Amino acid sequence: MYRAPRGTVDILPAEQAYWTLVHTRAAEVCRLYGYERIDTPVFEDYGLFARTDAKGTDLVEKEMYVFEDRSGQKLTLRAENTAPVCRAYVEHGMFNLPQPVRLYYVGPTFRYERPQAGRYRQHHQFGCEAVGDAAATLDVEGIELALRFLSSLGLQQLSVFLNSIGCRECQPKYVEILRHHYQAVSTRVCDDCRIRMIRNPLRLLDCKEPGCKAIADAAPHTSDYLCTECEAHFGEVQEHLRLLEIPFTLNHKLVRGLDYYTRTVYEIQPQREAGQSAIVGGGRYDGLIEQIGGRPTPAVGFATGLERIILNLKEQGIEAPPVGAPGVYVAHIGDAARRTALSVSKRLRDSHVGVITSTGGKSLKSQLRHANSLGVRYAVILGDNEVQRHEVVLRDMAANVQETLPQGTLLSRLQYG
Numbered sequence: 001m002y003r004a005p006r007g008t009v010d011i012l013p014a015e016q017a018y019w020t021l022v023h024t025r026a027a028e029v030c031r032l033y034g035y036e037r038i039d040t041p042v043f044e045d046y047g048l049f050a051r052t053d054a055k056g057t058d059l060v061e062k063e064m065y066v067f068e069d070r071s072g073q074k075l076t077l078r079a080e081n082t083a084p085v086c087r088a089y090v091e092h093g094m095f096n097l098p099q100p101v102r103l104y105y106v107g108p109t110f111r112y113e114r115p116q117a118g119r120y121r122q123h124h125q126f127g128c129e130a131v132g133d134a135a136a137t138l139d140v141e142g143i144e145l146a147l148r149f150l151s152s153l154g155l156q157q158l159s160v161f162l163n164s165i166g167c168r169e170c171q172p173k174y175v176e177i178l179r180h181h182y183q184a185v186s187t188r189v190c191d192d193c194r195i196r197m198i199r200n201p202l203r204l205l206d207c208k209e210p211g212c213k214a215i216a217d218a219a220p221h222t223s224d225y226l227c228t229e230c231e232a233h234f235g236e237v238q239e240h241l242r243l244l245e246i247p248f249t250l251n252h253k254l255v256r257g258l259d260y261y262t263r264t265v266y267e268i269q270p271q272r273e274a275g276q277s278a279i280v281g282g283g284r285y286d287g288l289i290e291q292i293g294g295r296p297t298p299a300v301g302f303a304t305g306l307e308r309i310i311l312n313l314k315e316q317g318i319e320a321p322p323v324g325a326p327g328v329y330v331a332h333i334g335d336a337a338r339r340t341a342l343s344v345s346k347r348l349r350d351s352h353v354g355v356i357t358s359t360g361g362k363s364l365k366s367q368l369r370h371a372n373s374l375g376v377r378y379a380v381i382l383g384d385n386e387v388q389r390h391e392v393v394l395r396d397m398a399a400n401v402q403e404t405l406p407q408g409t410l411l412s413r414l415q416y417g
């Protein structure tokens with residue numbers, strides 16, 4: 001027996017209402033802010049993700065799906081969306097468009113990690129990227145857009161956590177100070193942190209090990225070591241958030257998992273009984289486009305985990321509106337009626353009425369039971385008598401009443417009651 005690979009799920013019809021809801025809201029909110037949709041391939045050149053600067057991150061070292069195609073080209077299943085969007089920006093010369101270019105995406109990403117609730121090896125992200133402008137208003141626009149998306153789904157009590165991790169001028173100086181802080185306590189940190197001290201020191205700050213947490217709490221704050229420009233930028237972000245009355249909490253341990261972040265980093269968490277966990281993560285990445293071969297180009301964006309958002313909707317008892325099912329079931333008994341059922345169904349669909357046509361060969365009772373289980377509002381019933389008289393029986397399933405009509409009036413009866 002085959003099963004879906006570990007860490008993947010089938011999204012069955014019963015789940016689709018939630019997916020339709022999040023996709024629709026994402027598109028609606030993006031339209032409000034002028035973000036246009038982009039779709040990139042699900043696999044990319046390995047080098048796009050395994051850039052020199054990204055070496056040492058968990059993503060590159062442990063979590064990517066890497067394979068060679070039949071020509072021997074090394075490829076990677078899309079591990080996140082920001083690098084592919086930036087690749088497309090450079091490849092298609094979008095720097096020639098008026099800046100910033102506002103883009104959004106919805107689609108699957110792939111990471112080899114331990115599966116847990118709301119976290120899968122194939123998971124789906126919705127995210128936005130504003131490329132080509134360093135203005136702090138764009139950082140805030142992303143936060144506002146993400147919050148509007150979440151609240152449009154019915155999620156409430158959302159917390160914004162904010163930090164600035166500086167630029168390529170001031171961040172290395174901070175990292176040295178951070179290393180110094182950790183050198184004094186290096187015997188007390190976990191094994192992972194000992195590796196992080198060498199390869200990726202900023203990630204020391206978000207270690208989840210209890211012993212490491214206390215050390216990170218006492219660590220120097222990135223925001224105390226920002227250069228003048230970064231400090232002014234961070235100040236503006238906070239000022240704009242206050243202006244828009246978006247509450248936020250500064251969190252000096254927030255650094256995000258990916259290597260390319262600069263300046264603003266943020267997360268949004270929902271109110272949750274069973275432990276907090278971010279459903280939106282974002283920030284500025286002014287160095288990434290240069291890393292992948294473009295000219296220096298500032299950019300900012302966020303990604304959301306759709307599985308985790310849907311999990312939160314369910315936990316909060318928020319239901320997705322049902323996706324419109326066909327309203328009519330056409331039941332038939334006998335050969336002549338089967339033929340009439342086909343043409344009646346076709347005529348209804350020609351007029352945009354959704355129809356499920358019975359496959360027949362069963363008793364009327366069992367066909368009506370089927371109609372009931374599908375939740376249709378009306379059953380149209382055809383037997384030899386109806387065919388001979390050019391009539392149909394129209395049954396209101398909920399009210400349990402039925403009437404006989406000329407076939408010619410069925411459509412107007414369904415459309416106008």
Ligand SMILES: [Zn+2]
Nearest residue numbers: 167170227230
């Ligand atoms: Zn700086």
Ligand SMILES: [Zn+2]
Nearest residue numbers: 190193207212
């Ligand atoms: Zn640790």
